[in-house]
Amino acid sequence: MTMNAIGQINTIVGDLNKNSVVYDLGSGDGRLLIYMSKRFQCKGVGIEFDPIYVERSRKAVHANGLDDLIEIRHGDVCKVDDIEKATVVFMFLCYQTNAELQHVVQTAYDSGAKILSNMFSLKYLGDPRVKEVCDGVTHLYLYCKNEEEEQQQQQQHVQEEEQKKPEIIEKLELYLDPLRNPWIIKIFHGAMAFLLMLLGFLIFYAGIHNIHLYNISFLTICLWGLTTWVFSKVQKAVERKRKDQ
Ligand SMILES: C[S@@+](CC[C@H](N)C(=O)[O-])C[C@H]1O[C@@H](n2cnc3c(N)ncnc32)[C@H](O)[C@@H]1O
Numbered sequence: 001m002t003m004n005a006i007g008q009i010n011t012i013v014g015d016l017n018k019n020s021v022v023y024d025l026g027s028g029d030g031r032l033l034i035y036m037s038k039r040f041q042c043k044g045v046g047i048e049f050d051p052i053y054v055e056r057s058r059k060a061v062h063a064n065g066l067d068d069l070i071e072i073r074h075g076d077v078c079k080v081d082d083i084e085k086a087t088v089v090f091m092f093l094c095y096q097t098n099a100e101l102q103h104v105v106q107t108a109y110d111s112g113a114k115i116l117s118n119m120f121s122l123k124y125l126g127d128p129r130v131k132e133v134c135d136g137v138t139h140l141y142l143y144c145k146n147e148e149e150e151q152q153q154q155q156q157h158v159q160e161e162e163q164k165k166p167e168i169i170e171k172l173e174l175y176l177d178p179l180r181n182p183w184i185i186k187i188f189h190g191a192m193a194f195l196l197m198l199l200g201f202l203i204f205y206a207g208i209h210n211i212h213l214y215n216i217s218f219l220t221i222c223l224w225g226l227t228t229w230v231f232s233k234v235q236k237a238v239e240r241k242r243k244d245q
Helices: 004-006 009-013 031-041 051-063 095-100 102-110 147-176 182-209 213-244
Strands: 022-023 043-048 070-074 089-090 114-118 130-134 138-143
Touching: 004 009, 004 031, 009 031, 009 114, 009 138, 022 031, 031 043, 031 051, 031 070, 043 051, 051 070, 089 102, 095 102, 095 147, 102 114
Parallel strands: 022 043, 022 089, 043 070, 089 114
Antiparallel strands: 114 138, 130 138
Protein backbone atom coordinates (compact mmCIF):
# COMPACT_ATOMS: atom_id res chain seq x y z
CA MET A 1 0.00 0.00 0.00
CA THR A 2 1.37 3.44 -0.84
CA MET A 3 2.31 5.82 1.97
CA ASN A 4 -0.04 8.37 0.46
CA ALA A 5 -2.99 6.00 0.80
CA ILE A 6 -1.92 5.03 4.32
CA GLY A 7 -1.92 8.73 5.20
CA GLN A 8 -5.60 8.94 4.24
CA ILE A 9 -6.75 6.03 6.36
CA ASN A 10 -7.73 8.14 9.37
CA THR A 11 -10.09 10.20 7.25
CA ILE A 12 -11.92 6.93 6.56
CA VAL A 13 -11.64 5.21 9.95
CA GLY A 14 -12.22 8.47 11.75
CA ASP A 15 -11.13 8.10 15.34
CA LEU A 16 -7.63 6.68 15.62
CA ASN A 17 -5.99 7.65 18.89
CA LYS A 18 -3.74 6.29 21.62
CA ASN A 19 -6.48 3.92 22.78
CA SER A 20 -6.79 2.31 19.35
CA VAL A 21 -5.41 -1.16 18.73
CA VAL A 22 -4.72 -1.77 15.05
CA TYR A 23 -4.27 -5.30 13.75
CA ASP A 24 -2.64 -5.52 10.33
CA LEU A 25 -3.39 -9.00 8.97
CA GLY A 26 -0.48 -9.62 6.59
CA SER A 27 1.64 -6.74 7.78
CA GLY A 28 4.40 -6.93 5.13
CA ASP A 29 7.20 -4.47 5.96
CA GLY A 30 5.13 -2.95 8.78
CA ARG A 31 4.73 0.47 7.20
CA LEU A 32 1.05 0.86 8.05
CA LEU A 33 1.51 0.07 11.74
CA ILE A 34 4.61 2.23 12.05
CA TYR A 35 2.83 5.19 10.49
CA MET A 36 -0.27 4.75 12.70
CA SER A 37 1.76 4.43 15.90
CA LYS A 38 3.95 7.41 15.09
CA ARG A 39 1.02 9.60 14.14
CA PHE A 40 -1.66 8.54 16.64
CA GLN A 41 0.36 6.69 19.34
CA CYS A 42 -1.96 3.72 18.85
CA LYS A 43 -0.92 0.14 19.57
CA GLY A 44 -0.29 -2.19 16.67
CA VAL A 45 -0.14 -5.93 16.07
CA GLY A 46 1.16 -7.20 12.76
CA ILE A 47 0.87 -10.81 11.64
CA GLU A 48 3.06 -11.92 8.77
CA PHE A 49 4.10 -15.37 7.53
CA ASP A 50 7.03 -14.32 5.36
CA PRO A 51 10.12 -14.49 7.66
CA ILE A 52 11.99 -11.90 5.61
CA TYR A 53 9.20 -9.35 6.08
CA VAL A 54 8.94 -10.28 9.75
CA GLU A 55 12.61 -9.52 10.30
CA ARG A 56 12.52 -6.36 8.19
CA SER A 57 9.46 -4.97 9.94
CA ARG A 58 10.77 -5.79 13.42
CA LYS A 59 13.97 -3.89 12.61
CA ALA A 60 11.94 -0.93 11.32
CA VAL A 61 9.79 -0.92 14.46
CA HIS A 62 12.92 -0.93 16.63
CA ALA A 63 14.62 1.77 14.56
CA ASN A 64 11.58 4.00 15.04
CA GLY A 65 11.57 3.44 18.82
CA LEU A 66 8.16 1.77 18.72
CA ASP A 67 8.95 -1.54 20.46
CA ASP A 68 6.51 -0.69 23.25
CA LEU A 69 3.67 -0.04 20.86
CA ILE A 70 4.05 -2.51 18.02
CA GLU A 71 4.28 -6.28 18.11
CA ILE A 72 5.13 -8.20 14.95
CA ARG A 73 4.15 -11.87 15.04
CA HIS A 74 5.44 -14.53 12.72
CA GLY A 75 2.45 -16.67 11.77
CA ASP A 76 -0.66 -17.33 9.78
CA VAL A 77 -3.39 -14.68 9.93
CA CYS A 78 -6.05 -17.39 9.96
CA LYS A 79 -4.78 -18.54 13.36
CA VAL A 80 -4.99 -15.24 15.22
CA ASP A 81 -6.68 -16.01 18.53
CA ASP A 82 -6.99 -12.61 20.19
CA ILE A 83 -8.57 -10.54 17.44
CA GLU A 84 -11.29 -9.31 19.80
CA LYS A 85 -8.65 -6.97 21.28
CA ALA A 86 -8.55 -5.05 17.99
CA THR A 87 -10.40 -1.80 17.53
CA VAL A 88 -9.32 -1.57 13.89
CA VAL A 89 -8.43 -4.46 11.61
CA PHE A 90 -6.63 -3.75 8.38
CA MET A 91 -6.18 -6.31 5.62
CA PHE A 92 -4.65 -6.25 2.19
CA LEU A 93 -4.81 -9.88 1.21
CA CYS A 94 -5.86 -11.95 -1.77
CA TYR A 95 -9.43 -13.05 -2.39
CA GLN A 96 -8.80 -16.61 -1.19
CA THR A 97 -7.12 -15.63 2.11
CA ASN A 98 -9.92 -13.14 2.75
CA ALA A 99 -12.42 -15.99 2.47
CA GLU A 100 -10.37 -18.29 4.73
CA LEU A 101 -10.13 -15.47 7.24
CA GLN A 102 -13.88 -15.01 7.59
CA HIS A 103 -14.11 -16.44 11.15
CA VAL A 104 -11.37 -14.10 12.40
CA VAL A 105 -12.82 -11.01 10.71
CA GLN A 106 -16.34 -11.83 11.81
CA THR A 107 -15.17 -12.14 15.45
CA ALA A 108 -13.45 -8.76 15.24
CA TYR A 109 -16.52 -7.18 13.64
CA ASP A 110 -18.85 -8.66 16.27
CA SER A 111 -16.55 -7.34 19.01
CA GLY A 112 -17.04 -3.85 17.60
CA ALA A 113 -13.84 -3.41 15.57
CA LYS A 114 -13.78 -1.42 12.36
CA ILE A 115 -12.65 -3.53 9.43
CA LEU A 116 -10.74 -1.91 6.60
CA SER A 117 -10.05 -4.05 3.57
CA ASN A 118 -7.84 -2.97 0.74
CA MET A 119 -8.79 -4.03 -2.79
CA PHE A 120 -11.37 -6.65 -1.86
CA SER A 121 -14.86 -6.11 -0.49
CA LEU A 122 -16.00 -8.57 2.20
CA LYS A 123 -19.40 -9.83 1.11
CA TYR A 124 -20.03 -11.66 4.39
CA LEU A 125 -20.09 -8.34 6.26
CA GLY A 126 -22.77 -6.88 4.00
CA ASP A 127 -22.42 -3.51 2.31
CA PRO A 128 -19.39 -1.39 3.24
CA ARG A 129 -20.15 1.73 5.21
CA VAL A 130 -17.51 3.64 3.24
CA LYS A 131 -15.98 2.83 -0.13
CA GLU A 132 -13.09 5.10 -1.05
CA VAL A 133 -10.53 5.21 -3.80
CA CYS A 134 -7.27 6.76 -2.57
CA ASP A 135 -4.37 7.61 -4.81
CA GLY A 136 -6.41 6.62 -7.83
CA VAL A 137 -5.61 2.92 -7.30
CA THR A 138 -6.19 1.94 -3.67
CA HIS A 139 -9.76 0.79 -3.10
CA LEU A 140 -10.63 0.82 0.59
CA TYR A 141 -13.75 -0.77 2.04
CA LEU A 142 -14.72 0.11 5.58
CA TYR A 143 -17.08 -2.11 7.60
CA CYS A 144 -18.37 -1.16 11.02
CA LYS A 145 -21.55 -1.37 13.00
CA ASN A 146 -23.47 1.81 13.50
CA GLU A 147 -25.04 2.77 16.81
CA GLU A 148 -28.53 1.82 15.67
CA GLU A 149 -27.40 -1.71 14.79
CA GLU A 150 -25.56 -1.99 18.08
CA GLN A 151 -28.65 -0.87 19.99
CA GLN A 152 -30.77 -3.42 18.12
CA GLN A 153 -28.29 -6.17 18.99
CA GLN A 154 -28.25 -5.02 22.59
CA GLN A 155 -32.06 -5.14 22.74
CA GLN A 156 -32.09 -8.58 21.16
CA HIS A 157 -29.59 -9.74 23.76
CA VAL A 158 -31.71 -8.32 26.58
CA GLN A 159 -34.80 -10.07 25.15
CA GLU A 160 -32.96 -13.37 24.95
CA GLU A 161 -31.85 -12.97 28.55
CA GLU A 162 -35.43 -12.15 29.58
CA GLN A 163 -36.63 -15.34 27.95
CA LYS A 164 -34.19 -17.37 30.00
CA LYS A 165 -35.41 -15.75 33.24
CA PRO A 166 -38.59 -17.79 33.94
CA GLU A 167 -36.65 -21.02 33.46
CA ILE A 168 -33.97 -19.93 35.93
CA ILE A 169 -36.57 -18.69 38.44
CA GLU A 170 -38.49 -21.96 38.18
CA LYS A 171 -35.35 -24.02 38.80
CA LEU A 172 -34.34 -21.78 41.69
CA GLU A 173 -37.80 -22.01 43.26
CA LEU A 174 -37.69 -25.78 43.07
CA TYR A 175 -34.27 -25.73 44.66
CA LEU A 176 -35.31 -23.37 47.44
CA ASP A 177 -38.71 -24.96 47.94
CA PRO A 178 -38.33 -28.67 47.28
CA LEU A 179 -41.89 -29.38 48.44
CA ARG A 180 -43.07 -27.87 45.17
CA ASN A 181 -41.14 -30.48 43.34
CA PRO A 182 -43.66 -32.50 41.31
CA TRP A 183 -42.03 -35.74 42.49
CA ILE A 184 -42.41 -34.88 46.14
CA ILE A 185 -46.04 -33.90 45.53
CA LYS A 186 -46.59 -37.25 43.77
CA ILE A 187 -45.02 -39.11 46.68
CA PHE A 188 -47.26 -37.23 49.12
CA HIS A 189 -50.37 -38.06 47.09
CA GLY A 190 -49.20 -41.68 46.94
CA ALA A 191 -48.86 -41.76 50.73
CA MET A 192 -52.39 -40.33 51.06
CA ALA A 193 -53.79 -42.95 48.69
CA PHE A 194 -51.99 -45.64 50.65
CA LEU A 195 -53.53 -44.43 53.91
CA LEU A 196 -56.99 -44.47 52.35
CA MET A 197 -56.45 -48.02 51.16
CA LEU A 198 -55.19 -48.95 54.62
CA LEU A 199 -58.33 -47.44 56.11
CA GLY A 200 -60.50 -49.49 53.73
CA PHE A 201 -58.58 -52.61 54.58
CA LEU A 202 -58.82 -52.01 58.32
CA ILE A 203 -62.56 -51.44 58.12
CA PHE A 204 -62.84 -54.69 56.18
CA TYR A 205 -60.63 -56.47 58.71
CA ALA A 206 -62.60 -55.07 61.63
CA GLY A 207 -65.82 -56.30 60.00
CA ILE A 208 -64.47 -59.85 59.79
CA HIS A 209 -62.94 -60.01 63.26
CA ASN A 210 -65.64 -58.14 65.11
CA ILE A 211 -63.27 -55.34 66.26
CA HIS A 212 -64.79 -52.00 67.21
CA LEU A 213 -64.70 -49.87 64.10
CA TYR A 214 -64.21 -46.56 65.88
CA ASN A 215 -60.81 -47.78 67.21
CA ILE A 216 -59.53 -48.52 63.72
CA SER A 217 -60.98 -45.32 62.19
CA PHE A 218 -59.53 -43.24 64.98
CA LEU A 219 -56.09 -44.75 64.48
CA THR A 220 -56.15 -44.18 60.70
CA ILE A 221 -57.43 -40.64 60.97
CA CYS A 222 -54.69 -39.87 63.52
CA LEU A 223 -52.12 -41.30 61.18
CA TRP A 224 -53.45 -39.28 58.27
CA GLY A 225 -53.67 -36.11 60.32
CA LEU A 226 -50.14 -36.60 61.57
CA THR A 227 -48.75 -36.98 58.04
CA THR A 228 -50.55 -33.85 56.82
CA TRP A 229 -49.39 -31.90 59.85
CA VAL A 230 -45.74 -32.95 59.38
CA PHE A 231 -45.93 -32.15 55.68
CA SER A 232 -47.38 -28.65 56.29
CA LYS A 233 -44.77 -27.96 59.00
CA VAL A 234 -41.93 -28.90 56.68
CA GLN A 235 -43.46 -26.79 53.90
CA LYS A 236 -43.71 -23.77 56.22
CA ALA A 237 -40.12 -24.25 57.41
CA VAL A 238 -38.88 -24.33 53.83
CA GLU A 239 -40.94 -21.21 53.00
CA ARG A 240 -39.44 -19.38 56.00
CA LYS A 241 -35.92 -20.36 54.98
CA ARG A 242 -36.57 -19.16 51.44
CA LYS A 243 -37.79 -15.77 52.70
CA ASP A 244 -34.70 -15.43 54.95
CA GLN A 245 -32.46 -16.00 51.94
C1 LIG B 1 -0.18 -7.00 -0.07
S1 LIG B 1 0.83 -7.26 1.33
C2 LIG B 1 0.25 -6.02 2.44
C3 LIG B 1 1.29 -5.51 3.37
C4 LIG B 1 0.82 -4.42 4.33
N1 LIG B 1 -0.36 -4.78 5.02
C5 LIG B 1 0.60 -3.12 3.59
O1 LIG B 1 -0.54 -2.73 3.35
O2 LIG B 1 1.59 -2.47 3.25
C6 LIG B 1 0.17 -8.76 1.96
C7 LIG B 1 1.03 -9.42 3.00
O3 LIG B 1 0.28 -10.46 3.62
C8 LIG B 1 1.15 -11.56 3.85
N2 LIG B 1 0.28 -12.73 3.94
C9 LIG B 1 -0.50 -13.28 2.98
N3 LIG B 1 -1.18 -14.34 3.45
C10 LIG B 1 -0.84 -14.46 4.76
C11 LIG B 1 -1.20 -15.37 5.80
N4 LIG B 1 -2.09 -16.35 5.59
N5 LIG B 1 -0.66 -15.20 7.01
C12 LIG B 1 0.24 -14.19 7.26
N6 LIG B 1 0.61 -13.32 6.31
C13 LIG B 1 0.09 -13.43 5.07
C14 LIG B 1 2.09 -11.57 2.67
O4 LIG B 1 3.31 -12.22 2.97
C15 LIG B 1 2.26 -10.07 2.43
O5 LIG B 1 3.40 -9.57 3.12
